[in-house]
Amino acid sequence: MTLLLAAIATHGLRTVLITLVPAHRLPALLRRGLPHLAPAALAGLVATALVTTTGPAAGSAVPGVTYAALAVAALVAWRSRHPALPVLAAVAVTVVAEVLA
Amino acid sequence: MSITERHTAPRGEIATAVRDLAPVALGLAPFALLIGVTGARSAAGAGTAVLSSVLLLGGSAQLTALTLLAGGASAGAVVATVALVNARFLLYAAALEPRFRDQPTWFRWLAPHFVVDPTYAMVAGRADLEDPARFRRYWLTAGGGLAAAWVAMTALGAVLAPVLPASAALTVAAPAMFLAMLVPHLRARAGRLAAVVAAVVAVLAAGLPDGLGLLAAITAGVVTATVAESLTDRSPS
Numbered sequence: 001m002t003l004l005l006a007a008i009a010t011h012g013l014r015t016v017l018i019t020l021v022p023a024h025r026l027p028a029l030l031r032r033g034l035p036h037l038a039p040a041a042l043a044g045l046v047a048t049a050l051v052t053t054t055g056p057a058a059g060s061a062v063p064g065v066t067y068a069a070l071a072v073a074a075l076v077a078w079r080s081r082h083p084a085l086p087v088l089a090a091v092a093v094t095v096v097a098e099v100l101a
Numbered sequence: 102m103s104i105t106e107r108h109t110a111p112r113g114e115i116a117t118a119v120r121d122l123a124p125v126a127l128g129l130a131p132f133a134l135l136i137g138v139t140g141a142r143s144a145a146g147a148g149t150a151v152l153s154s155v156l157l158l159g160g161s162a163q164l165t166a167l168t169l170l171a172g173g174a175s176a177g178a179v180v181a182t183v184a185l186v187n188a189r190f191l192l193y194a195a196a197l198e199p200r201f202r203d204q205p206t207w208f209r210w211l212a213p214h215f216v217v218d219p220t221y222a223m224v225a226g227r228a229d230l231e232d233p234a235r236f237r238r239y240w241l242t243a244g245g246g247l248a249a250a251w252v253a254m255t256a257l258g259a260v261l262a263p264v265l266p267a268s269a270a271l272t273v274a275a276p277a278m279f280l281a282m283l284v285p286h287l288r289a290r291a292g293r294l295a296a297v298v299a300a301v302v303a304v305l306a307a308g309l310p311d312g313l314g315l316l317a318a319i320t321a322g323v324v325t326a327t328v329a330e331s332l333t334d335r336s337p338s
Contacts, residue, residue, distance in 0.1 A: 002176040003149065006166055006183040007156035013190045014213035023198035033327040034196040036295040038225040039286035040322025041189055042279045043296035044315050045161075045218065047303035049276035066273055073277035077284040084124035090277035091131060094270040 046070070069093040114235045118242035125219050126250040128281065131274030132160050133251050137258020138265055139164060143171035147259035154255040158248055159217055160275060162186040188316050192323075193221040200224065200240075203233045212237075215244025222282040295326035 017023045023031065050070065072093050073086035080086070133154065140150020145167040153163040162183045169179045193216050201209050220243055230236040258265075286292040299322030306314035 002170065002179050003153055003156050003166065005176060005180045006162070009180050009184045010157055010159065010162065010187045010190065011214060013184065013187055014194050014216045015210060017191060017195040018198050018201045018213050019209045022202065023195035024202065026195065029327070030195075032331070033323040034192070036291055036323045036326035036330075037192050037196050037319070038222055039283060039292040039296040040299035040319045040326070041192070041218065042222065042283035042286065043322065044299040044303040044318035045279045046276045046283065047300040047318065048307060048315050049272075049279075051304050051307040065269060069273045070276055070280060073273075073280050074284070077281040082124060083278065083281045084127045086281040087128035087131070087274050087277045090273045091270045094273050095268065098268060098270070 065094055065097040068097070114230070114238040115242045118239045119246065121223050122243050122246045122250075125223065125278070125282075126247060128274065128278035129160075129219060129247075129251065130254045131271045132278070133254030134258035134261070134265075135271040135274075136160060136163050136167070137255040137260070138262045138271070140167050140255075141259040141262035143167060144173075145171040147256075147262070150259050151252065151256045154252045155248075157183065157187075158214065158251060159187055159190070185313060185316070189218075189319055190216050192319065193218075196225070197221065200230065200233075200236045204237060208237060212240055212244065215240065215248060217247070218279065219282070220244050220247060226285065291326045291330050294329055295322040298322045298325040 017026075023034070050066065069090040073090035076089040077086040136154065137147065137150050139145075140153070141147040149170060150163070150167060153166055157163050157166065165186050166179055166183050169182060174182075194213060197216060201212070204212070220240070223243055224230060224236075224240070230239055283296060287296060299318040302321040303314060303318035306317045308314070309317065
């Protein structure tokens with residue numbers, strides 16, 4: 001029941017500016033900011049992941065290894081522009097570091 | 102078939118969506134596995150983890166909800182926290198609204214369920230989805246495919262939880278995926294500014310509870326880039 005209520009709240013967030021109060025009725029200043037949303041959100045998600053732990057069941061993430069893995073992922077992303085390769089690179093760096101440790 | 106015909110055929114958007122989705126789903130698989138593992142190894146339970154993937158479809162909020170449920174938090178606390186963590190979907194929806202404007206009513210009410218970080222990033226920079234029918238086909242394929250893969254991988258994580266070793270590899274996959282999606286946005290000066298400001302604010306505000314730091318970071322990045330762009334437009338060339 002709790003999850004269902006959370007899902008209704010989340011669906012409300014997803015639909016309110018599409019169906020109930022369409023975003024084209026928002027002030028022009030707000031609409032001008034929307035194209036900058038993607039880089040801000042994605043950078044915020046990456047930075048937040050760098051400074052917080054993500055979950056209790058995944059084992060203890062060593063910050064140094066995480067930073068190194070994401071640095072390699074950034075390099076691969078810059079060179080390849082392929083969405084999956086940076087992930088595979090980051091996972092590979094982490095696994096190798098854990099095996100060596 | 103000419104390139105134009107191939108591009109306008111219904112199968113074109115579906116094939117494009119599948120092609121775009123494949124690496125994204127592969128990249129997000131470890132994150133979905135982590136949610137299944139987290140649920141199975143906590144008091145929340147494997148079933149709750151899988152159900153959260155179906156109902157919420159948002160990794161950060163799911164992990165938060167599972168942690169709170171396992172700790173015995175009240176329903177009100179869980180719902181309020183999930184809403185705060187998912188508040189960024191409000192911004193994504195505002196940005197995507199032009200694509201939903203001329204769609205059928207059923208689509209405008211149901212299809213926003215697929216509004217989530219990867220799907221938003223997939224369509225944000227695309228100029229070839231202006232036609233409502235094309236966008237609809239692309240969105241349903243990409244969103245539906247992502248949701249199906251997400252639920253399947255969560256279930257797999259729950260099943261494999263007893264045998265999977267504790268590893269940080271699962272936790273590093275999601276930020277690496279977001280990094281891969283971020284890089285194309287850094288070509289534009291405004292994109293770089295928004296990203297740098299958001300990253301700095303996210304680090305500084307990381308201590309805030311319930312995703313408020315992330316929300317503050319996104320807002321700061323968007324506001325700074327918008328103001329900078331306005332100043333640039335006004336300056337004499």
